[in-house]
Amino acid sequence: MSGRQIMTADEIRRATIRLSHEIVEKQAGTDGLVLIGIQRRGVPLARRIAASIAEHEGAALPVGALDITFYRDDLSMVAQQPVVKGTELPTGIDGKTIVLVDDVLYTGRTIRAAMDALVDFGRPQAIRLAVLVDRGHRELPIRADHVGKNVPTSREELVRVHLVEVDGLDEVEIERMVAAPQPEPVA
Amino acid sequence: MSTAIGPDAAAVPSVDDVPESQPIAWRHRHLLDVDRLSTDELDLIMRTTDAMREVLARPIAKVPALRGRAVTILFYEASTRTRVSFEVAAKNLSADVVNIAASTSSVVKGESLIDTVRTVEALGAQMLVMRHSSSGAPYLAADIFSGSVLNGGDGWHAHPTQALLDLYTMRERMPGGSLAGRKVVILGDLLHSRVARSNIWTLTAAGADLWLCGPATLVRGFEAWANRGAAGRRFHLTTSVDEALRDADVVMALRIQRERMAGGLLPSMREYAARYGLTRERLALARPDALVMHPGPMNEGVEIAPDVAAGPQSVITDQVTNGVAVRMAVLYLLAGTRVPS
Numbered sequence: 448m449s450g451r452q453i454m455t456a457d458e459i460r461r462a463t464i465r466l467s468h469e470i471v472e473k474q475a476g477t478d479g480l481v482l483i484g485i486q487r488r489g490v491p492l493a494r495r496i497a498a499s500i501a502e503h504e505g506a507a508l509p510v511g512a513l514d515i516t517f518y519r520d521d522l523s524m525v526a527q528q529p530v531v532k533g534t535e536l537p538t539g540i541d542g543k544t545i546v547l548v549d550d551v552l553y554t555g556r557t558i559r560a561a562m563d564a565l566v567d568f569g570r571p572q573a574i575r576l577a578v579l580v581d582r583g584h585r586e587l588p589i590r591a592d593h594v595g596k597n598v599p600t601s602r603e604e605l606v607r608v609h610l611v612e613v614d615g616l617d618e619v620e621i622e623r624m625v626a627a628p629q630p631e632p633v634a
Numbered sequence: 635m636s637t638a639i640g641p642d643a644a645a646v647p648s649v650d651d652v653p654e655s656q657p658i659a660w661r662h663r664h665l666l667d668v669d670r671l672s673t674d675e676l677d678l679i680m681r682t683t684d685a686m687r688e689v690l691a692r693p694i695a696k697v698p699a700l701r702g703r704a705v706t707i708l709f710y711e712a713s714t715r716t717r718v719s720f721e722v723a724a725k726n727l728s729a730d731v732v733n734i735a736a737s738t739s740s741v742v743k744g745e746s747l748i749d750t751v752r753t754v755e756a757l758g759a760q761m762l763v764m765r766h767s768s769s770g771a772p773y774l775a776a777d778i779f780s781g782s783v784l785n786g787g788d789g790w791h792a793h794p795t796q797a798l799l800d801l802y803t804m805r806e807r808m809p810g811g812s813l814a815g816r817k818v819v820i821l822g823d824l825l826h827s828r829v830a831r832s833n834i835w836t837l838t839a840a841g842a843d844l845w846l847c848g849p850a851t852l853v854r855g856f857e858a859w860a861n862r863g864a865a866g867r868r869f870h871l872t873t874s875v876d877e878a879l880r881d882a883d884v885v886m887a888l889r890i891q892r893e894r895m896a897g898g899l900l901p902s903m904r905e906y907a908a909r910y911g912l913t914r915e916r917l918a919l920a921r922p923d924a925l926v927m928h929p930g931p932m933n934e935g936v937e938i939a940p941d942v943a944a945g946p947q948s949v950i951t952d953q954v955t956n957g958v959a960v961r962m963a964v965l966y967l968l969a970g971t972r973v974p975s
Contacts, residue, residue, distance in 0.1 A: 514685070516685075516699070517689070517697035517698065517699040517727075517966075518697065518698055518699075519699075522699055522700075522969070522970070528660065528966055528967055528969065528970030530681075531681075531682055531685035532685075533684070533685055533688060534685075534688055535688075563698070564697075567692065567693070567694045567696075567697075568692065568693060568694075569693070
């Protein structure tokens with residue numbers, strides 16, 4: 448089943464460039480900035496933002512990948528353990544300004560988990576948040592510093608971000624949720 | 635597709651993006667042996683172990699994945715590395731760990747295995763790691779325990795986490811990360827070896843050219859199995875150590891289990907060392923970069939010479955380190971399996 452398109456490839460490209468400008472503007476430069484993408488689609492987004500900053504500012508920012516699986520608050524509730532995709536952080540996040548990058552901001556629980564994970568690696572000067580899509584319905588006191596697009600949604604809807612690096616095309620879709628059958632465990 | 639939705643996901647508001655579905659569904663509630671694991675499931679364990687290795691390399695090697703889970707470790711047999719490694723693995727995942735050594739428990743007052751398992755469950759255990767001298771004991775425990783049972787070694791039968799950490803260690807060291815077509819030799823006391831019996835399943839599943847080698851009295855019963863194969867996957871059996879070691883990629887020496895060595899199976903330890911011990915001279919028959927492995931504990935100078943065990947080809951300490959990561963992976967995967975209600 449396919450959903451309704453809410454962002455085209457061009458819109459994603461422009462939003463990414465604007466995010467890169469906002470991040471640099473807020474920091475008043477690029478000193479001390481580290482971009483960390485949240486697995487999975489936050490990682491290519493962080494790389495794109497870094498490429499855009501390199502193009503406009505001539506500065507190559509360190510980019511990392513963070514997997515928050517082990518920090519999820521629902522591990523005891525999901526039917527199966529999520530696949531762990533790996534964490535690779537640039538060395539030394541102490542005193543740096545970390546910009547967390549993710550594709551969709553929803554309940555805020557991913558970001559809570561990401562912050563818990565980050566502080567196990569060190570003590571950043573500040574942690575900021577940049578997302579491509581903010582779909583509302585926060586369950587925690589978390590907000591994004593930089594948003595590509597605000598999208599009003601209902602809880603029965605799914606926002607799917609597709610990126611070339613992962614999915615072979617760039618687009619954002621919205622669709623109604625469908626339940627899939629749950630496999631039975633065996634001994 | 636970026637996300638998959640299970641029936642619970644709608645009911646449980648959770649992390650923003652619902653976890654992506656496993657490419658391979660993990661369907662096992664227990665880990666009793668490796669014989670029922672598909673190659674896809676073995677790959678999933680290996681990939682999850684990679685992630686655990688990354689956790690172990692962190693400045694704080696601890697993640698909250700199993701926070702609030704009660705893991706009980708119940709060992710009826712002596713052990714250092716397996717018991718400690720399970721304990722460290724569970725603690726690295728933030729589980730609550732209770733250790734029971736049978737020798738200091740009510741077992742010495744005559745409590746049966748079934749009663750002990752019921753008692754630890756009543757005390758809150760959700761995952762039970764057990765070692766027992768009787769083959770099949772964890773299967774009995776799994777019948778009555780409502781959580782997950784992990785076999786930490788049962789009699790001569792199985793030692794699944796050892797086979798998994800051996801597989802991980804070999805794959806890590808092989809160019810291309812594959813054992814397909816590689817000559818792997820398991821040398822020594824096969825008769826009493828649960829390590830060998832579990833390794834036969836995983837190594838043949840990984841496509842290794844598997845050779846078992848030992849004196850005739852200690853390879854009894856394996857001939858029929860070698861001909862029939864493990865799930866049809868054949869392997870070799872020989873009493874000639876030269877034939878086994880020639881051009882081998884991996885040589886795993888097994889401990890001579892003196893405590894199980896009754897009835898004149900071996901004339902003497904010295905004779906065994908002379909005829910089957912893994913010495914530098916014998917190792918020279920294998921490929922120059924062949925890996926040397928041993929599940930421990932070692933009888934140095936009997937099944938393996940000290941200079942070989944500590945030599946440049948030895949990955950014996952890697953086996954121990956990888957043991958923690960593999961056990962973290964298995965605990966993590968089992969903790970996600972729903973118990974049917």
